[in-house]
Amino acid sequence: xxxxxxxxxxxxxxxxxxxxxxxxxxxxxxxxxxxxxxxxxxxxxxxxxxxxxxxxxxxxxxxxxxxxxxxxxxxxxxxxxxxxxxxxxxxxxx
Numbered sequence: 001x002x003x004x005x006x007x008x009x010x011x012x013x014x015x016x017x018x019x020x021x022x023x024x025x026x027x028x029x030x031x032x033x034x035x036x037x038x039x040x041x042x043x044x045x046x047x048x049x050x051x052x053x054x055x056x057x058x059x060x061x062x063x064x065x066x067x068x069x070x071x072x073x074x075x076x077x078x079x080x081x082x083x084x085x086x087x088x089x090x091x092x093x094x
Contacts, residue, residue, distance in 0.1 A: 003076050007039050014042055043067055043078065052081050 006012045015037035019027040029037035031048035044053065044062030054060045056078040057070050 003079055004072055007043070007075065007079070010039050012039065014039060016041075040064065040067070043070075043075070049082055052078060056081055 010017055015024055015029065016027045018024040027036040029035055029041055029046055029048070031037075032046050034047060035041045035045060037046075042049075043057065044059075044064075044067050046053070050060045053062065056074050057067075058074070059066060062070075
């Protein structure tokens with residue numbers, strides 16, 4: 001459940017959020033380098049993750065409407081497949 005909450009809120013270790021809070025300076029996706037690494041990009045638009053997106057979420061490129069239809073289990077399966085686990089998704093600032 002924690003994975004879903006951080007993905008929905010955007011408060012995660014994806015580069016876009018890290019650049020907003022001042023932890024990194026580059027908001028681009030490290031996998032493709034094409035767009036800012038937002039939750040939307042990570043789950044539905046990343047060209048480098050197209051195959052994983054297709055096999056776990058059901059399409060190579062997903063728009064917002066298609067992402068809204070994805071059930072929780074495939075989302076969790078996708079984050080595991082691309083090795084973005086719960087411990088990585090939670091941003092801890094000391």
